[in-house]
Amino acid sequence: MTKAQIRQTYDRIAHWYDLIEAIPEFLGVKILRRELLQRASGKVLEVAAGTGKNLRYYPKTCQITAADMSSAMLEIARSRADGLGLDITFLIMDAEALGLHDQSFDTVVSSLTLCTFPDPVAAILEMARVCRSNGRILLVEHGRSDRERLGRWQDRRAERHAARVGCHWNREPLKIVLKAGLKVIDARRAFFGIFHLIEAMS
Ligand SMILES: C[S@@+](CC[C@H](N)C(=O)[O-])C[C@H]1O[C@@H](n2cnc3c(N)ncnc32)[C@H](O)[C@@H]1O
Structure with missing residues (x-):
């Protein structure tokens, strides 16, 4: 899918998104969100919120x-x-080309997004650019299971799934973060190795 198609897809499903996402939430994403976001501090940018x-x-x-x-x-x-009752600034912005200054946030957060970006390494590099040195990049992601049979099952269906919803569910979030050159401080898998909690810095 192109970026325009991804945007149109999310514009179209926006009102259904929370309902669709209720299943992964129930399977453990909610717990990972709660745990990881407690580590956020100061000025926070959430990418693809x-x-x-x-x-x-x-x-x-x-x-x-x-x-x-x-x-x-x-x-x-x-x-x-x-x-x-939260006072939040909202921006329409492409994750792969953030129109924000270098090192302008203490924490950068993103969840369930590396599967969707056309170039996930470029998006991580942008997160690292806008995060101050010693700041934190916090990710909750899903990807290819490390249980081989399940991972291969995901592989077989990956193309069809991506064509339908723009989600590449057999990507490897930790490898993407390492490919972008970030230092990983904490990384953990949950739910049959599909969900990831990652804390990193540039
Ligand atoms: C699966 S949803 C995840 C939403 C939210 N982060 C969460 O945890 O529920 C993916 C989100 O990424 C956004 N998105 C996809 N590609 C993007 C891009 N290149 N730049 C900014 N947002 C993007 C979509 O509009 C959508 O809101």
């Missing part, structure tokens, strides 16, 4: 900027933030 599912988990002291290229997804995030 979607409907704002992470917003409730940030420490109250964080100043949050949430970016996404789908305005329909961000509209839902905006009402979620209003409901939570």
